[in-house]
Each structure stands twice: as C-alpha cells, then as structure tokens.
Amino acid sequence: MLKKLIFEWVVHIKLxxxxxxxxxxxxxxxxxMLNAVIICLETYPNIYKSxxxxLxxxxxxLLLIFTVEILLKLFVYRSSFFRNGWNILDFIVISLSLIFIHSNFITILRIVRVLRVLRTLSMFPSLRRLINALFLSIPAMGSTILLTTILFYIYGIFGTTMFANAAPEYFGNFxxxxxxxFQIFTLDSWATGIFRPLLSDIPWAWLYFVTFVLSSAFILANLFFGELVNNAHRLAEAEKDPEEDGVYKELKELKAQNQELHRKVDQLMEIMKK
Structure with missing residues (x-):
C-alpha cells in the first residue's frame, strides 16, 4: 500500500x-493545425478519393492523441480540471468526436471534427484574453444595444415613410x-447600390443616409469596440500581477507540491498507525 501511494504520487508529479x-x-x-489541414483536404473530391x-x-x-491528452489532464487535475472553462470546451469537443466517430450522420461528424479547431482558442493566451473580454463586454453592451434598436426603429419608420415609392425594393415596408x-450599417455597397440611385430622384436623401451612417456605423460601432478594447486592456493589466513573475510561479508551484507532499505523508502516517 505504501509503495503504491508513493508510486502514484511520483507518477502524478511527472505527468x-x-x-x-x-x-x-x-x-x-x-x-x-494538422487536423485542420486534413479536414480542408477532404473538401477536394479528387484528393479525398485518392x-x-x-486521411x-x-x-x-490524431483523435486518439487528443483523447489521451484529455485523459492525462483529468488524471492530473481531477475535479479541478472542470473549473476552467477552456478545459470544459476541450472535453466537450473531444467527447463529441468520440461519440460520432462511427456515426452514419456524416454531416454531423464533419461539423464535430471542425470544432476541434476551436481548441486553438485555449492554446493562445491572447485569444483567451480576447474571448474573455468579449464576454465581459456583453453586460455593458445592454445600453448600446438598446440605443441601436431605437436608432434602427426611428430610421426604419422615416425611411419607409419617405422612400417607399421611390425605392420599394429597399424601403417598401418596415x-x-x-x-x-443593416446593409448600410455594415457599409456593404450602400453608396452605389442604394444611395446614388435614390439621390437622383430625391436630392435631399443624402441627409438621411449621412446622419444614419455617422450615428450607427461610426458612433455605435466605436462604442462597442471601445468597450471591448477596454476590457481586453483590463485583462492584460490583471495578468501583469505578480503571478506573471517567474519566481512567483516557481514559489507557487513549490507550495502546491509541498501541500501535496504533506497530504501524502498524512496518508502514510495513518497507514502506519493501522
């Protein structure tokens, strides 16, 4: 029993x-990345056939290697593995890949295999920081979304009222x-496709389009991206705490190993008492 505990502890530390x-x-x-390349190659019929x-x-x-990786992490971290959201993402993606590996639903299988590429998000700290900043920005975006909805509603009613007869394909109803x-908001061919033809019939239509572009595509978009950048900056500053220092990390790791050693010693003492 004693040798078994020592062996498990040594294996745990090494893993x-x-x-x-x-x-x-x-x-x-x-x-x-190799998995992503293989999936791309399978989209070419000639290559896949040969x-x-x-492939x-x-x-x-690759799926076997990813499965072993998850199992090793589960063995090392145990229940603490699921305290990290990125670990949960990895676990779900690999589990789904194993579930549908022999499935007749080829489309679902391909979608699940493509999802493995999402695991790159957990590999890059900068990507994790960006995604975390995006989620942190969602609560603060409530006011911005409400303002955007009101703006679209007002300009929607005005546009339908003023341009329904001149351009029914674009402003025929609400x-x-x-x-x-929305097309104007994304700045997708709005000038040549919508604005210029309408301007020839209604000269003052420029006022409607210019004010909407300035208020939505510029001001509201900048509010959203500004909040996102601020959250990303806060997360980056938070990561510059003493935990980023190499010495601090080593001390923290030694402390964890020391606690683990004490726990093993306590177990050994209990066994010896018995």
Missing part, C-alpha cells in the same frame, strides 16, 4: 510536469427598410 511543459502545448497545437484511407487513418490517430439599414 503534471509533462502536460504543463511548453513543448507539450506546442505539440498539441501543431497537431490541431487518399481517403490515409481517415491520420484523423483517427422589415425591408430594416434590412436595408
């Missing part, structure tokens, strides 16, 4: 060092006008 080594993460990232067995075989090997305003 933890392996999966937390930068080379391990880089290797997994390269394999994810090398289907090779499927490599995909199965929902058509909203779709037109």
């Amino acid at each position: 933890k060092r392996i999966i937390e080594h930068p080379l391990f993460s880089k290797t997994i990232l390269v394999l994810i 090398y289907s067995h090779l 499927i075989g490599v995909d199965r090997i 929902h058509s006008t909203i779709l037109t305003l």
Whole structure:
C-alpha cells in the first residue's frame, strides 16, 4: 500500500510536469493545425478519393492523441480540471468526436471534427484574453444595444415613410427598410447600390443616409469596440500581477507540491498507525 501511494504520487508529479511543459502545448497545437489541414483536404473530391484511407487513418490517430491528452489532464487535475472553462470546451469537443466517430450522420461528424479547431482558442493566451473580454463586454453592451434598436426603429419608420415609392425594393415596408439599414450599417455597397440611385430622384436623401451612417456605423460601432478594447486592456493589466513573475510561479508551484507532499505523508502516517 505504501509503495503504491508513493508510486502514484511520483507518477502524478511527472505527468503534471509533462502536460504543463511548453513543448507539450506546442505539440498539441501543431497537431490541431494538422487536423485542420486534413479536414480542408477532404473538401477536394479528387484528393479525398485518392487518399481517403490515409486521411481517415491520420484523423483517427490524431483523435486518439487528443483523447489521451484529455485523459492525462483529468488524471492530473481531477475535479479541478472542470473549473476552467477552456478545459470544459476541450472535453466537450473531444467527447463529441468520440461519440460520432462511427456515426452514419456524416454531416454531423464533419461539423464535430471542425470544432476541434476551436481548441486553438485555449492554446493562445491572447485569444483567451480576447474571448474573455468579449464576454465581459456583453453586460455593458445592454445600453448600446438598446440605443441601436431605437436608432434602427426611428430610421426604419422615416425611411419607409419617405422612400417607399421611390425605392420599394429597399424601403417598401418596415422589415425591408430594416434590412436595408443593416446593409448600410455594415457599409456593404450602400453608396452605389442604394444611395446614388435614390439621390437622383430625391436630392435631399443624402441627409438621411449621412446622419444614419455617422450615428450607427461610426458612433455605435466605436462604442462597442471601445468597450471591448477596454476590457481586453483590463485583462492584460490583471495578468501583469505578480503571478506573471517567474519566481512567483516557481514559489507557487513549490507550495502546491509541498501541500501535496504533506497530504501524502498524512496518508502514510495513518497507514502506519493501522
């Protein structure tokens, strides 16, 4: 019993060092990229027809490696593995890949395999920071979304009232006008496709379009991206805490190992007492 506990503890420490080594993460990232390339190659009928067995075989090997990776992390981190949202994402993606590996639903299988590329998000700290900043921005976006809705409603009613007869394909009714305003909001061919033809019939129409573009595409969009940038900056500053210091990290790791060692010693003492 004593030898078994010591052996498990040694294996646990060694595996933890392996999966937390930068080379391990880089290797997994390269394999994810390789998986993405294979999926892209399968979209070419000639290539897939000639090398289907090779592509499927490599995909199965990669799935096996990803499964082993998740199992190692589960063994090392145990329940704490699921405290990290990115780990949960990795677990769900690999689990779905295993569930649908022999499925007859080819479309679902391909979608699940494509989702493996999402695991790159958990590999890059900058990407994780950007996604976290996006989620942090959602609560603050409530007022911006409400303001955008009001703006679209007002300009939707005005546009339908003023331009329905001149351009019924764009402003014939309220929902058509909203779709037109969304196209203008994205600045997608709005000048040549919508604005210029209408301007020849209604000279003052420029006032409607210019004010909407300035208030929506510029002001509201900048509000959203400004909030996103601010949150990303706050997260970056938070990561510059002492935890970023190498010495601090080493001390924290030693403390964790010391706590683990004390726990093992306590278990050994209990066994010896028995």
